[in-house]
Amino acid sequence: MIKHLRSAADLDAATATLILDTAAEMAALSGREVKKLPALRGRTVVNLFYEDSTRTRISFEAAAKRLSADVINFSAKGSSVSKGESLKDTALTLQAMGADAVVIRHSASGAPHRLANWVDGSVVNAGDGTHEHPTQALLDAYTMRSRLGRLDGLKVAIVGDVLHSRVARSNVLLLTTLGAQVTLVGPPTLIPLDVAAALSEKTQVSYDLDAVLPDSDVVMMLRVQTERMQDSYFPSAREYSRRYGLDMLRMRKLPEHAIVMHPGPMNRGMEIAPEVADSPRSTIVEQVANGVSVRMAVLYLLLGGK
Ligand code: ASP
Numbered sequence: 001m002i003k004h005l006r007s008a009a010d011l012d013a014a015t016a017t018l019i020l021d022t023a024a025e026m027a028a029l030s031g032r033e034v035k036k037l038p039a040l041r042g043r044t045v046v047n048l049f050y051e052d053s054t055r056t057r058i059s060f061e062a063a064a065k066r067l068s069a070d071v072i073n074f075s076a077k078g079s080s081v082s083k084g085e086s087l088k089d090t091a092l093t094l095q096a097m098g099a100d101a102v103v104i105r106h107s108a109s110g111a112p113h114r115l116a117n118w119v120d121g122s123v124v125n126a127g128d129g130t131h132e133h134p135t136q137a138l139l140d141a142y143t144m145r146s147r148l149g150r151l152d153g154l155k156v157a158i159v160g161d162v163l164h165s166r167v168a169r170s171n172v173l174l175l176t177t178l179g180a181q182v183t184l185v186g187p188p189t190l191i192p193l194d195v196a197a198a199l200s201e202k203t204q205v206s207y208d209l210d211a212v213l214p215d216s217d218v219v220m221m222l223r224v225q226t227e228r229m230q231d232s233y234f235p236s237a238r239e240y241s242r243r244y245g246l247d248m249l250r251m252r253k254l255p256e257h258a259i260v261m262h263p264g265p266m267n268r269g270m271e272i273a274p275e276v277a278d279s280p281r282s283t284i285v286e287q288v289a290n291g292v293s294v295r296m297a298v299l300y301l302l303l304g305g306k
Contacts (some may be wrong), residue, residue, distance in 0.1 A: 001015070001301050001302065001304065002015060002302070003122055003302065004112070004116050004122055004123045004124070004302070005122075005123075005124045005125060005134050005135070005298055005302060006112045006113055006116060006123060006125045006132070006134075007125065007131075007132050007134060007170070007173070008132060008134040008137045008138075008169075008170040008171075008173035008174040008177075009173050010134070011134070011174060011177065012177065013177050013178055013179075016138070016141070016174060016177060016178060017178070018301065019138055019294070019297050019298060019301060020138070020141060020142050020145060020294075020297075022297035022300060022301060023138075023142050023290070023293040023294040023296070023297040024142075024146075024293070025297075026066075026292075026293040026294075026296040026297055026300070027290070027293040030066075030292070030293065035066050036065075036066055036067075036068055037066060037067055037068060038068050039067045039068065039300055039305035040064070040067040040068055040069035040100075040299065040300065040303055040305050041068040041069075042070075043069045043070070043100040043101070043303055043305075044069065044070045044071075044072065044097070044098060044099050044100050044101075045060075045064040045069045045070070045071050045072070045099070045100065045101045045102075045103065045299060046071075046072045046073075046074060046094055046097075046099040046101070046102045046103065047060050047061060047064075047071065047072070047073045047074060047103045047126075048074050048090070048094070048102055048103065048104045048105070048115075049073075049074065049075045049076065049104075049105045049126070050075075050076040050104075050105060050106045050107060050111075051076075051105045051106060051107050051127065053105055053126070053127070054264075054265065055264055055288055055291065056105065056126050056127060056133075056135070056136070056291070057073070057105070057126075059288070059291040059292050059295055060103045060124075060126060060135075060295050060299075061073060062292050062295075063292050063293075063295035063296040063298075063299055064101075064295075064299055066292070066296055067296055067299060067300060067305060069100075069101075069299070069303075072097075072099075074090075087106070087111060087114065087115065088114075088118055091115055091118035091119050092118065094119055094121075095118065095119045095120060095121075099119065099121045100121045100122065100303055101121050101122040101123075101124060101299060101302060101303055102115060102119055102121055102122070102123050102124070103124045103126050104123060104124070104125065104126060104128070105126040105127045105128070106127075106128050106129070107128075107129055108128065108129050109128050109129035109130060109131035109132075110128060110129075110131065111128050111129075112124075112125040112128055122302040122303060124298060124299070124302065127166055128166065129166065130163070130164050130165070130166055130169075130228060131166050131169065132166050132169050132170045132173075133166040133167050133169075133170050133263075134170045134174070135291070135294060135295055135298060136166075136167050136170060136171075136263050136291075137167070137170035137171045137173070137174040137175070138174065138294045138298065139287055139290045139291040139294040139295075140167075140171055140220065140261060140263070140287065141171075141174055141175060141178060142290050142293070142294050143259075143261065143283050143286055143287050143290050144156070144180075144217075144218055144259070144261075146290070147259050147283060147286075148217055148218070148257065148259065151175065151178040151179055151180050152178065152179035152180070153179060153180070153181070154175075154179075154180040154181070154217050154218060155180070155181050155183070155215060155216050155217045155218070156171075156175055156180050156181065156182050156183070156216070156217065156218040156219075156220060157182075157183045157184075157185050157206075157209075157212045157213070157216040157218065157219045157220065158171060158172070158182060158183070158184050158185065158220045158222065159184075159185040159186060159209060159219060159220065159221050159222060159244060159246070159271070160185075160186050160190065160221060160222035160223070160224060160244055160271050161186065161190050161222050161223065161224045161225050161233075161271075162184050162186055162190055162191045162195070162196070162222065163189075163190045163191065163192065163195060163233075164190075164225040164228040164229065165222045165223075165225065167222060167263045168184070168222055169199060171220065172184070172199050172200050172203055173199070173200065176200050176202045176203065181202075181204075182200070182202070182203045182204070183203070183204045183205070183206055183212055183216075184196055184203055184204070184205050184206070185205075185206050185207070185208075185209050185212050185244070186207070186222075186244055187207065187233065187234055187240070187243070187244065188207055189233040189234065190233050190234075191205055191207075193205065209243070209244055209246075209250065210250065210253060213250060213253040213254050214253050214254070214255065215255075216254060216255070216258055217255070217257065217258050217259075218258065218259055218261060219246065219254060219258065219259075219260055219261070220261040220262070220263075221246055221260070221261070221262045221266075221271045221272045222262075222263070222271065223262070223263070223264075223265060223266065223267055223271060224237075224240065224267055224270055224271055237270055240270065240271075241269070241270050241271070244271065245269075245270060245271055245272065245273065246260065246271065246272050246273065246276050247273040247275075247276060248273060248275050248276060248279075251276050251279070251281065254281075258281065259281055259282075259283050260272075260276060260277075260279070260281045260282045260283065260284075261282075261283050261284065261287060262277065262282075262284050262287075263287070264284065264287075264288070266284070
């Protein structure tokens with residue numbers, strides 16, 4: 001088993017499948033009255049969050065607690081980080097406390113890679129800048145597999161702000177490893193061809209959402225990440241929504257069995273219409289629930305739980 005999960009590229013098909021299968025076992029346990037397993041008793045998991053998060057932080061905390069680990073939640077606000085303490089000094093503090101795993105979210109791409117050099121425990125990337133978010137990709141793959149029964153040969157459209165999306169990057173890497181066919185869809189400004197090519201040569205690019213929908217099993221809408229945009233990438237929110245937003249009319253172009261995904265948080269009314277987000281085809285709430293099982297599997301396998 002690998003020691004760290006810094007990138008979806010750390011996972012070959014066998015390891016990724018083992019994580020998804022283990023997550024399915026974890027999910028079966030969550031139906032029990034007592035949800036806790038003693039697997040990581042006596043181990044310490046630190047959640048080190050330098051960037052805001054709702055779902056991911058809560059999900060990692062729930063996952064570690066269900067495995068009976070001791071959980072320390074550290075958020076940059078209210079810590080010595082606001083006094084200018086460097087990531088390295090924080091890492092040395094965690095090391096002194098004997099953290100078995102550090103789950104890190106950071107605005108700097110590559111922060112988990114640096115951290116892995118400074119601590120002895122496992123490092124799990126919970127989102128680093130515009131780079132990667134591997135556990136999101138795993139929970140997305142898990143959701144696709146449980147809804148549609150397979151990943152191999154599945155046609156997945158990832159739509160919108162690919163340029164700033166760590167979710168898109170990790171999904172492309174993981175899904176192509178597992179045999180899915182990925183098409184990136186969005187305005188050319190948000191899918192520069194060199195970015196798409198550098199990500200994976202197996203991925204296709206389209207600027208026409210209406211043309212891609214009828215042949216998609218999965219459509220994954222990305223949040224337009226205005227907080228990471230220094231330039232203007234499209235004329236207006238209305239124009240973006242008209243060309244790349246998923247509304248009810250567009251959703252009808254999907255095959256009957258197709259599902260609609262979004263990693264959250266959503267800009268309702270921009271990349272996704274509220275009626276679409278709340279429709280039975282949407283797996284958005286399911287993705288959150290699956291996130292806990294997938295993160296339990298990741299912590300359990302990385303830490304060699306019993
Ligand atoms: N929650 C995801 C992330 O942290 C997606 C997003 O923010 O749009 O990357």
